Amino acid sequence: MIEATESDSPLRLFFALGCPADLAGRLCHWRDSLGIEGRPVPAANLHLTLAFLGAQPARRLTALTQLGERLDAQGFALQLDRFGMLGEDVACLFAEQIPEALLRLHRQLREGLEELGITLDPRPFRPHLTLLRQAAPIDDSHAPAFAWDVRQFGLYLSQNSAEGVRYQPLANWALTRAR
Numbered sequence: 001m002i003e004a005t006e007s008d009s010p011l012r013l014f015f016a017l018g019c020p021a022d023l024a025g026r027l028c029h030w031r032d033s034l035g036i037e038g039r040p041v042p043a044a045n046l047h048l049t050l051a052f053l054g055a056q057p058a059r060r061l062t063a064l065t066q067l068g069e070r071l072d073a074q075g076f077a078l079q080l081d082r083f084g085m086l087g088e089d090v091a092c093l094f095a096e097q098i099p100e101a102l103l104r105l106h107r108q109l110r111e112g113l114e115e116l117g118i119t120l121d122p123r124p125f126r127p128h129l130t131l132l133r134q135a136a137p138i139d140d141s142h143a144p145a146f147a148w149d150v151r152q153f154g155l156y157l158s159q160n161s162a163e164g165v166r167y168q169p170l171a172n173w174a175l176t177r178a179r
């Protein structure tokens with residue numbers, strides 16, 4: 001799943017839920033209809049970060065994919081139904097009800113990463129999907145409930161270029177069907 005990397009130069013990595021294309025299209029359409037000032041996140045970049053690893057040596061990829069592979073986590077339904085700010089200038093969608101399975105998935109990743117010597121940001125996990133950066137402040141509000149049937153998660157490589165940031169999926173794993 002991962003292309004062989006010759007060098008061991010650090011890679012900027014994160015585990016995330018990649019937003020399915022049809023949902024991403026609807027989210028962008030809704031966001032654009034609001035006419036909020038800011039830098040819109042392209043549809044292809046919409047995601048929900050589970051664990052941000054920062055710069056990691058490429059040789060860690062094997063252990064990281066083994067971690068993704070061995071997690072036994074369940075799929076879940078996520079309702080993105082709140083719209084508000086994260087920090088001063090990031091406009092995001094949030095879930096009023098955070099599914100227990102999402103918290104479990106985050107916790108399993110956090111624990112597995114700790115075993116590899118990777119410590120995550122100590123701040124509490126605050127699941128969000130960023131829609132605009134450098135956004136004009138907006139009041140916290142209801143959003144039309146965007147339903148996301150979460151069936152997989154992945155490991156992503158964040159790359160910056162003149163065209164902006166791009167996230168390359170390195171590996172994807174299925175979540176088991178909710179019982």
Ligand code: ATP
Pocket residue numbers: 012014049051052121158159160165
């Ligand atoms: P850019 O920083 O180039 O504007 P970006 O923030 O989308 O773009 P990255 O900084 O590589 O790209 O971050 C990748 C993902 O990880 C994003 O969802 C970002 O919000 C999240 N992230 C970045 N830094 C942290 C952090 N310290 N703690 C938690 N999540 C983070």
Ligand code: MG
Pocket residue numbers: none
């Ligand atoms: Mg960033």
